[in-house]
Amino acid sequence: MTPHEIEHAAAAESVNPHRLSVVDRYRLQTWFLGIIAFSMILFMLVAARFILISLVIAIILFAMTADAINAFSRLRIGSWKLTNWVASMAAFTLIAVLLLTLSGLVISQVNTVVTTTAAYTDQGITAIARLAAWFSPEAEAMVETSIRSIQVSSYLSTLAGQASNLLSATTLVILFVGFLFAERLWFNTKLENLLHDKAQAQRVGRIIHSIVRRVNHYLLVKTGVSLATALAVYVLMEGFGLDFAGPMAVLTFVLNYIPSVGSIIATIILGLITLIQVNDPATALLVFVIAGMIQFVLGSVIDPMLMGKALRVSSFGIIISLAFWGALWGIPGMFLAVPIMVAAMIVCSHIPSARPVAVLLSREGLPEIEEMGSVAGVEPVVRQAAE
Incomplete structure (x- = not known):
């Protein structure tokens, strides 16, 4: 709708003041579309959580080794230079070995717990019920009856099943990391071609x-x-x-x-x-x-x-992030809550319209001052906001 059409519609609606104005209808439509989009995003986050969790973990592991690869690629041993490709392959192999080793360690420890927990079941029930006896004898009997009604074996089998799923998730993470290493050489070129502006690509970088x-x-x-x-x-x-x-x-x-x-x-x-x-x-x-x-x-x-x-984020924001990502992705979401929150705060701090969100997420209300100050054209605004 053009400005002329909006003025014409507003003049026509002034005859009937009980009707919603064009601006009100536009705002209402925007709110409805935002709610629908947010609901769809939540649905996709829940429906594809296994793939998304693996992808986020792969991105974090890839990012942790990117600077190390660049440093090793600049080393020289006499006339021989460690190429970027060799450094990437070495980092990928190291990540794969570490992930498989950690997965095997976790699975073995879970199996140990599952096989030996049954021997402590009765002893554990008695010990927990004895704690309730400090309140009253009736509470001890009630707690013991309630705990014995729980099917411990079913929970142990579920725990063992979740541990076995860890190996498939580890394999998917390794595949994602491998593809990320394969794409890292052309990332800057793709970013410049995507944004059609070298300065903007450097800012995003x-x-x-x-x-x-x-x-x-x-x-x-x-x-x-x-x-x-x-x-x-x-x-x-x-x-x-x-x-x-x-x-x-x-x-x-x-x-x-x-x-x-x-x-x-x-x-x-x-x-x-x-x-x-x-x-x-x-x-x-x-x-x-x-x-x-x-x-x-x-x-x-x-x-x-x-x-x-390094982590200037709000403590209350961390609790909210834990609750949100824990509700969406369960325990893995709670592990990834803080890195995702840090990334969201930094991105929002560089977007003027979203900067209030970054201020709320930051601990001191001044997120990312030094990084924003290094971006051309942003330093005066940030320094003024800091003052």
């Missing part, structure tokens, strides 16, 4: 580099802290002579990638496992307190100190 740098730093720090926490939990359980030290260390390592919630869940599970095995509330409480102190020191002191300003 800097945005992508900013996302990769921030996410890589977050994942490297999180991996180091999670590994240290897992080793501490393993030593703690071995020191008290507890079973499942290996599976619990792996579970702690994995759960620590979920901000805030993961460490709490890992500590509670460790306390319950201790209570079931030793059948002594005092010992279980001691292990629970020590594990909580380990999680607090590494997660609340060391982690923020190493993270620095």
